Amino acid sequence: MDRVANIKLAVFPLSLFPLADLIIKALENNLGPDPASALTHGLGEWALIFLLLSLAISPARRLTGIGKLIRFRRMLGLFALFYAVLHLLAYLAFMLSWEWLTLLEDLYKRSYIIVGAFSLSILVALGVTSTKKMMKRLGKQWLQLHRLVYVAAVLAVIHFLWLVKSDYTEPVIYGALLAILLLLRARVFSFGRKR
Amino acid sequence: MLLKIKKHSDIGSSEITPEHIYHDRRRFMQQSGRFALAGLGLMLAGCSQEGEAKAISKQPQDGVIPSQPGPEWLKKQVLAFNPDVYTTTEALTPHQVVTSYNNFYEFGTGKGDPLRNAHSLKTDPWSVVVEGEVAKPGRYHLEDILKPHGMEERIYRLRCVEAWSMVIPWIGIPLANILKQFEPTSKARFVEFTTLHDPEQMPGQKASFGSLDWPYVEGLRIDEAMNPLTLMATGLYGDILPNQNGAPFRLVVPWKYGFKSIKSIVKIRLTEQQPKTTWETSAPQEYGFYANVNPAVDHPRWSQKHERRLPGTLLAPNRIETQPFNGYGEEVADLYKGMDLTRFY
Numbered sequence A: 001m002d003r004v005a006n007i008k009l010a011v012f013p014l015s016l017f018p019l020a021d022l023i024i025k026a027l028e029n030n031l032g033p034d035p036a037s038a039l040t041h042g043l044g045e046w047a048l049i050f051l052l053l054s055l056a057i058s059p060a061r062r063l064t065g066i067g068k069l070i071r072f073r074r075m076l077g078l079f080a081l082f083y084a085v086l087h088l089l090a091y092l093a094f095m096l097s098w099e100w101l102t103l104l105e106d107l108y109k110r111s112y113i114i115v116g117a118f119s120l121s122i123l124v125a126l127g128v129t130s131t132k133k134m135m136k137r138l139g140k141q142w143l144q145l146h147r148l149v150y151v152a153a154v155l156a157v158i159h160f161l162w163l164v165k166s167d168y169t170e171p172v173i174y175g176a177l178l179a180i181l182l183l184l185r186a187r188v189f190s191f192g193r194k195r
Numbered sequence B: 001m002l003l004k005i006k007k008h009s010d011i012g013s014s015e016i017t018p019e020h021i022y023h024d025r026r027r028f029m030q031q032s033g034r035f036a037l038a039g040l041g042l043m044l045a046g047c048s049q050e051g052e053a054k055a056i057s058k059q060p061q062d063g064v065i066p067s068q069p070g071p072e073w074l075k076k077q078v079l080a081f082n083p084d085v086y087t088t089t090e091a092l093t094p095h096q097v098v099t100s101y102n103n104f105y106e107f108g109t110g111k112g113d114p115l116r117n118a119h120s121l122k123t124d125p126w127s128v129v130v131e132g133e134v135a136k137p138g139r140y141h142l143e144d145i146l147k148p149h150g151m152e153e154r155i156y157r158l159r160c161v162e163a164w165s166m167v168i169p170w171i172g173i174p175l176a177n178i179l180k181q182f183e184p185t186s187k188a189r190f191v192e193f194t195t196l197h198d199p200e201q202m203p204g205q206k207a208s209f210g211s212l213d214w215p216y217v218e219g220l221r222i223d224e225a226m227n228p229l230t231l232m233a234t235g236l237y238g239d240i241l242p243n244q245n246g247a248p249f250r251l252v253v254p255w256k257y258g259f260k261s262i263k264s265i266v267k268i269r270l271t272e273q274q275p276k277t278t279w280e281t282s283a284p285q286e287y288g289f290y291a292n293v294n295p296a297v298d299h300p301r302w303s304q305k306h307e308r309r310l311p312g313t314l315l316a317p318n319r320i321e322t323q324p325f326n327g328y329g330e331e332v333a334d335l336y337k338g339m340d341l342t343r344f345y
């Protein structure tokens, strides 16, 4: 087994740590008096963090010259999907008591949920097509499709911005991080063209 | 004179646990009685209370309620409250939750921030400016505003616009009694309230990415202000208000969303014009001047049909239906007769 595989073995459980932490707190009644909301928020925030981490892999590769980092990208992206799905489930189960109709109402009435749902749909599509087999099957289209990850991230930040009541500090920080990642990305494109 | 009501505003008995209530009420009465007797000798009461609380049961409600530091004159007046003036049969939200889960953005926007940061607020001495359409304007010591009045305990539901709710035993004075003392003129159609503005004491007022303008301003129509349910609270759970709950002097309007119940008030102005309130100014399509609890009118970003009665657990989130006017329709619905409440939200 090579070193990357070893590190991946460590990163995998590390990525489950936020979930374990939330579960333990939930079991210990330690999520505060409004655990449904705390859990939904926690999972949503981790979905966004993993999404940004997966986007940071390519720039990190270029900056450090460590090409093997690319092997973490898919795993981090799938964790973003994983946390986003749990985020939706937590909302539906604990905040809506499985009232699907209310979710449907949200999906046509509330713009922050609409953009969240678009973001999640993209993550699902990317997750489904993330296997080696799909990569081969889709060929060039695969790259085009997976560029949508930037759209998913932008939508997730908009989702966060639009649900905030008055203190925009957190979504602004995430938005700034995303903007940096997008800028790095854009520079790579323009360098590419010059050469 | 006032309402000794237990009937209409009580929600169906299916959601309540009589035993809790019994324990709660009993402990509560004993405590308040003892407080009243003990007067300034609070140390003693504090000790025996602790022993008793441990003995009773494991209910979170029976946790120890620490004595709140504050000026003696205020403690003395608050602790002499008349209990049970207005109650509900619903279980009280535990003291620990009421005092640790707060929206008080002057101390930060996290629910735990007020408890963490509010110690920097100096509540004594405290003065309140009364101005506008009154015969007796001026800057008054809080002591002088409160002195002529008796304190009452009022157990009210509090419904936050974020779709959670609590049941809270306040102690205070009907706002009507306080306003009358300053003799509103015939032109007084609205009451405007302002919270202290002092970023040194209220670090949340320094926040850079916030959308609210300080100081916090709220308002009521004069008939809403004069309604017997409207309370100026100075106490909570048998003691004076903790800072994070809006010490030393705050509004409680139980049929409106929580943000109307402005905290740590330093100015009361009676006006002819409808005041511009803080949330309305920041997002007029989301927060109206009235902000009556209304399950039929959704906030644009979330449904108002249900609420989570805190504290909940994941398996028992206590999700209940929200009542029009937060269940106080019999007392206040008349105030809005003929008004389109979807327009005046």
Ligand code: HEM
Pocket (backbone or CB within 6 Å): A037, A040, A041, A042, A044, A045, A046, A047, A048, A051, A080, A084, A087, A088, A091, A113, A116, A117, A118, A119, A120, A123, A156, A159, A160, A163
């Ligand atoms: C159908 C899809 C989605 C639904 C229904 C949904 C719903 C929600 C809800 C109800 C909240 C809490 C709002 C409040 O309390 O006012 C929330 C917060 C949040 N969601 Fe989503 N969401 C979805 C998709 C996503 C996705 C795909 C991401 C990220 C990749 C995401 C990230 C977040 C974040 C970061 C927060 C705020 C967390 C915080 O306050 O710390 N959501 N979402």
